Amino acid sequence: MADLTPPDVRIDDSSSTDTNTKHEMLVIDFAIQDPSPESQTPKVVPVPLKWKLASILMVSAIGFGSNWSSGITGAMKTTIKKEMKINNTQFALLEASEDFMVTALMLVSGLVTDRIGGAGAILYGNLIFTIGSILVASATTVRNYRFMVGGRVIQALGDIATQVAQYKIFSSWFPPNHGFASTLGLELGIGKIGAFAGKASANIIAQNTGNFSNVFWVAVGMNVFTNLMTLGFWFFTRYANKKFMGTADPATGEALTEKNKKFEWTKVVELPWVFWAVMAFSLFETSTAIVFTQNATELAEIRLGVSAIDAGWYTSVTQYGGFFIVPLLGVLIDLWGNRISILLICGTGVFIAMALVNWTSTTAGTSASLGVYAVAFCFGPTAIIDSIRTSMWHQSVFGSAYAIKITMNNAMNIIVRVITGRIQDADNNSYEHVTIVYVFLAACSVGVSLALVLLSFLSIDLRRLQWTRNQRVKNGDIINERNEKFHNENGARNRAISKGCFGALVMLVLGSWVAYFWGVGTGNNS
Structure with missing residues (x-):
């Protein structure tokens, strides 16, 4: 081989004598x-569109299984607490165990993915995830909480590898404004269908079979399907790499790579301040969405006075029913840009939804909040991930950059989950007081997005996120010029800012570990 x-x-340049050619x-x-x-x-044939589309569909199929599994735990919160004989804090710690492993290993996984390529990382990551899912299913069968925590940790090890790898592959085939957002949108839309299927069917399977552990064994079957698709994609990628040449960014001329010759640690530590500005928004908005999604089914049971099955259907429809919006949004971002404006729309919508949850405990208010959230949340993931890619100077470390996002969000999730779990336990399992935490986080995301909109009028580096496809191609020389200034003329100051932001991330991770081990030390994992 x-x-x-x-x-x-x-x-x-032998094929052209046009001195006015931009690149x-x-x-x-x-x-x-x-x-x-x-x-x-030399291979000079570019990757055909049909090959790119085939890769998107294969990666999306891979993500379907993992998204199916991700939806079931939150949907069965009430059942899991009852059958496993645990409280809200222990349930939060169950979720936080996976978050803890992510904060410990995700950044390393990002560096490794950048080095070895996304296809290889997905292959071994999904295999480990499947082993973890078998352990979780076994733990639910014997009703052993600690065993379940251990299984979730193993799952996390696999999930760590796969989360970064699929988007790394996309970044090596599609530049910003030229298919990257559209690709993300399609994959995330299919992922929503998978999460919807898992969440909506979880309680139905549990009640109709008479054993909630059967839900987790069905998830094992889904993960076996995911492994078969992953193996096929691995062979597909190896063949494509041999047959076709790589892709270049039409605006800047940067050659896009799936794997690097060496580890690029320096580029990771010196990611630009615009990247960290996007991270500030994700810190609050994504954590709000993840923690709220985890508790939405139980909240619907309490507020709407319905069964677990009905609550699972209601929250699944409202949270994932907008799956068709996400691919359309991706196409819109590729053509129209305006990423920061979309972040503001997303943050404002999520804040309105959380405000309704907190200040209207009626059936109508709860239903309205879930409806608003369903639409607003659709605007977040694609815009955030595409903004990360667009903000970077070096595509070669996109895997590490996305790993930083996941690390940061999971560190925040640990802190928020432990806090909200304790509040809810102290409030007799109601949602009367804990929802103020959701409101606070959502309000912070609105504040950050407003600041980004205002700063975009002052900073061309931030304004790049607003550019349309035509503007980005037209201003490719400006992007290269700003890249040069960032590393040379203003290099010392920019490096200091970047390292300071990275240091803040390290402090957040350490703080999340303190929160996690506090839960362990106080007996909340028993």
Whole structure:
């Protein structure tokens, strides 16, 4: 089998004498260690669109199984607490155990994914995730809480690898404003269908079979399907890498790579301040969404006075019913840009939903809050991830950058989950007081998004996130110029800011570990 090394980029301007051409054609040579003459021929054929579409559908199918599994725990919160004989704090710690592993290992996984490529990381990640799902299903069968926590930790090890890998693959095939957001939107939309199917069917399976552990065994079956799709995608990617040349960013000329020749730690530590500005929004908005989604089914049971099955259907429809909006939003972002404006819409909508949850405990108010949340939440993930990609100077470390986002969100989730779990236990399992935490987090996300909109009028680096496709291609030279200034003319100051933000992330992670071990030390994992 030929041994592939990362591509070398050379400029080929022999086919054109037009001195006004903005960017010469990039040709990427794959140095193949194979003695056969034909293997030394440079590959100059770009990846066809149908191959790209096939890769998107395969990765989306891979994500369907994991999203199905992710929806079932929150949907069965009431059942799990009853059958496993645990309280709200212990349930929060069950979720936080996975978050803890993510904060400990996700950044390492991002660096490794950038080095070895996304396809390989997905392959071993899904295998580990499946082993963890078997352990979780076994723990629910024997009703052992500690065993279930251990299984969730193993699941997290696999999930850590797969979360980064799929978006790393997308970033190596699609530049900003040229398909990246559309690809994200399609994958996230299919993921919503998977989460909807898992959440809506979880309590139905549990009640009709008479044993809630059967839900988790069905999840094992879904994960086996995911592994088969992953293996097929791995072979697909290896063949594509041999047959086609890489992709270049039409605006900047940057060669997009799936894997690097070495670990790029310096580039990770020195991510630009615009990236960290987007992270500030995600810190509050994503954590609000994740924690609220975890508790939405139980909240609906209490507020609407319905069964677990009905509550699961209501919250599934309201949270995932907007799956068709997400792909359309991705296309809109690719063409129209205006990412920061979309973040403001998302933050404002989530805040309105949380305000309704907190200040209207009636059936109508709760239903309205779930409806508003369903629409608002659709605007978040695609805009955030695409903003991360657009804010970066180096696509080669996108895997690590996305790993930072996941690490930060999970660290915040640990803190919020432990706090809200304690509040709810002290409030006799009601949602009368804990919802103020949701309101506070959502309000912070609105504040950050408003600040970003205002700053975009003052900073061209932040304003790049608002550019349309045509504007980005037209201003490619400006992007390259700003990149040069960031690393050279203003290098010392920018490096200090970047390292300061990275240091703040480390402090947040350490704080989340304190919260997690506080839960362990006070006996909340028993």
